[in-house]
Amino acid sequence: MRGRSGQGPRLGCVFYRTQSGHEPVRGWLRGLGKEVSKTVGSDILTAQWSWPVGKPLVDGLGGGLYEIRSTHERREYRVFFCIAESKLVLLHGVVKKTRTTPRADLELARKRRREVVAR
Secondary structure, eight states: OOOOOTOOOOSSSEEOOOTTTHHHHHHHHHHTHEEEEEHOOOOOOHHHHHOOOTTTTTEEEEETEEEEEEETTTTTEEEEEEEEEEEEEEEEEEEEESSSSHHHHHHHHHHHHHHHHHH
C-alpha cells in the first residue's frame, strides 16, 4: 500500500470472508445491479482515498464499526465496515428500507467485526 503522498489510497479494501470462503458483501453488491454497485463502489473508493471521512458519506457506529452511506435513485444503501491492518474490511451490506437500521443487521456486522479483530 502507498503512503499519504498522493500516489495511492490511504486504506486498502478487502471483503469479509466466511470460514467457507464466501464473501457476502461481494455477492450483495453483484446482486444490486451494475448502476447501483457503481455508486456504492465509488463511495467505498472515496472512503479509501480520503480517510478519515465523516458525514454524510461515513458515519461511526461505535466500537470500531462504521457505515458507508450511499444513495442511488432515492434509495439508501449501507455498507458496514471496520478498519484492520490499514484496510477497510467490508462486513455487511443492506438496502435501507426504514429510518433506523434493523438491529439484526447491526448485530451481524458487529459479530463479523469481532471475528476480524480476533484473527
